[in-house]
Amino acid sequence: MPVWMLLSVFFALTALTIITVWQASFHFGDWDVALVMGIATVKAALVMLFFMHLAYDKPFNVIIFLASFVFVALFVILTINDVRQNAPTFEPVYDEPPAVESGS
Amino acid sequence: MASTEALLETHDSHGHDHDHDHPPFLAHHFDTPEQQFDSGKLGMWLFLVTEILFFSGLFCAYAIYRWLRPEVFIGCSEFLNTKLGAINTGVLLFSSLTMAWAVRCAQTEEYKKLTGMLAATLSCAMVFLGVKAVEYSHKIDLGLLPPAFYSYNPHAPHHEGLSPYLVYMATPFAIGLVGLILWFLVSKAKGNQFAVDVAKPMIVVFLFFFVGIGLGRVLESGDSHDDHAAVVHAHDEAEAHADRMTGHGVDNPVTRQGTTGDAGLLQRLAADDANTGIRNDMQARERQGIVAGTGVVPRGAEIATPIDGVPVELNTRSQAGVFFGIYYCMTGLHAIHIIAGIMVLTWLLVRSVRRDFNRQYFGPVDNVGLYWHIVDLIWIYVFPLMYLIR
Structure with missing residues (x-):
């Protein structure tokens, strides 16, 4: 190179x-x-x-490496899909700001 | 690797140099240097695949939380210093260049240059860690920490003087530097040329950690003041993005009126097709309104109840805290990889001073190079995702 x-x-x-x-x-x-x-x-x-x-x-190394991105895409897409479908059932949790808690 | 080398070393000393025998760098179980190189490289690629899958878990967590609460990410990203992130990106890209160049030097058998390139790569890694140490210590001072420790107080955001956490982070490197200088002096006195040749570049490398700290402190001090002032006085600004840290601003009686009026204007602006940014902002507000449930007053409506603290404040453990949890996991895991990279690069530096590599045997340099580029690759994605959110 x-x-x-x-x-x-x-x-x-x-x-x-x-x-x-x-x-x-x-x-x-x-x-x-x-x-x-x-x-x-x-x-x-x-x-x-x-x-x-x-x-x-070597093409074989390229295939192996690119395959990892395929699996990452599968992982992220499926998980996001799951979250999208279940998000309406999530209960938002709101807590107090720490500054207010400590009173300072 | 080391054990096979030792074996080969002894083998070589027996003095085989018939046709079918192997050179000192070729392991017994390989027929040709090429086969050895290809097997090593295949193994390295497989390792890199596991690395990518390893990091993908964190990227997935990031994607989920950003999808659920985009405004938390937009608000908290203001606390990340873009300058420091950009400088670190540049430093890592430059280290990638020197690493790729080092591979070339190993192939062309330019030993002096190879050592220099490896030392340059190591120095860049140290600058990266130095800048990172400044960044982390500043955030720890402010209390911008993962949920369990999150304690950011917007009314007293400043911590003047040298951070004790920065001192803790710098101590191992200072000890290493002193140790290297001592080792250098001792081996100089003993006349051990090899140790001197190794210690010299390593001292420079460790000094670069402190260069990184200096760089980080200069950039941080130039930027942080305005940065935090902007967030703290977010209420005063009439701009659409100004009230990020407090969501709608409905929890604040002073700005309540201003914000609702603002929203009307924004709605009109959002009706314009060209204003996709504002429209997006409005959508985020609406979505947040839905999420917040009863807490949100319809836009333009008069607010009669004197109840403050409607829960849209983002400065809480379960919101900003979670963002910083993800931030520390992603950048921290990346920093651990940098440290591991420093270790293997040091090993390469020693071997390059020993002149182990030649045009037939440069696999270790090439494979460490691949690892180093993956670390760079991950930072290429982490940087815009963390530091450049609006």
């Missing part, structure tokens, strides 16, 4: 970090999370492809 490639990947990652921090000062409504996660995923892809040499690695 040539040095110029490492350096350009690093500068791309830094630029994306600056974009993420910069865009945080705007409101995009529902797209906020999607946008932030999109940028993070592009950064993650850059790290995986070049720093982790996944672009040049």
